[in-house]
Amino acid sequence: MSITSSSTLDSQLTTVWSPTHSYPDGPLVMSGYPSRTWQHESQPQFWSKFQVWEWLQQVMDIHQIDASSIPLQNFDMDGHQLCSLSYQDFLRAAGSVGPILFHSITELKWSGQCHVDIGQLELKPAADFSPFPDVSYPAGEIYEPSVNTLAPDATPVSSSPDIKRSFSRGHQVKKHNPRGTHLWEFIRDILLNPERNPGLIKWEDRTEGVFRFLKSEAVAQLWGKKKNNSSMTYEKLSRAMRYYYKREILERVDGRRLVYKFGRNARGWRETEK
DNA sequence: CTGAAATTTCCTGCTT
């Protein structure tokens, strides 16, 4: 009984992710979500803010680094600006993750015009809805930022508390994550980026951490895509959400359907995270 | 290989 009506799902997601928003400034060359229109995807200098953000998510994902470990606001810029950042700028903006990002963007600047054909997301097995060619490094090489990569005293500039957190112990940025991001982090990241969240999930009470799923199945599909599990459903996703109650990553909100609330163990969702 | 963590699956029973 496979729901092979990918056309339905596709149109669903395509609709959901279409760029209905315009940026407060700049021309913006955003394209629909994963579909074709990625005219300049391989040329960082032409990326829109949206694309820069996408790239960031990709790299973080590949290295299994929690998106909250670096202040994303530091990368609220378009591709042109991004490309003009120096190695030092990356260190300042992303701490220990800086070298990784720098390496990635450098690679992309080089292979500026190689092939880029991601038009058929629904045909690609595990495209992981990423608009990027291949941000990874030569297989095997995880590009481990050996301590020497980051000057011991680098980043003298007041780094945000988030950076410090990821710096705290050597360069240990990741923990025990089964395959990248956790569900609650995935949800949080969608919530934290209105630009790419056209009605999937919405804050009910931003300061209290209360939110509601508007398109439960669409979110489930997206989650499934991230986990390379095409049979994910809200039914199953919600079971995982309920397990979070015990761990206090989520708090119970009864009465209202599709409503959840971040608990004391959920990190990085507050506007002024302390 | 062993084990634990975090889901993923499936299911029965209730509530909206």
Added chain:
DNA sequence: CAAGCAGGAAATTTCA
């Protein structure tokens, strides 16, 4: 009736 919500149990997938 169709979604959600609750959890228990068991199976999987990953990673250390």
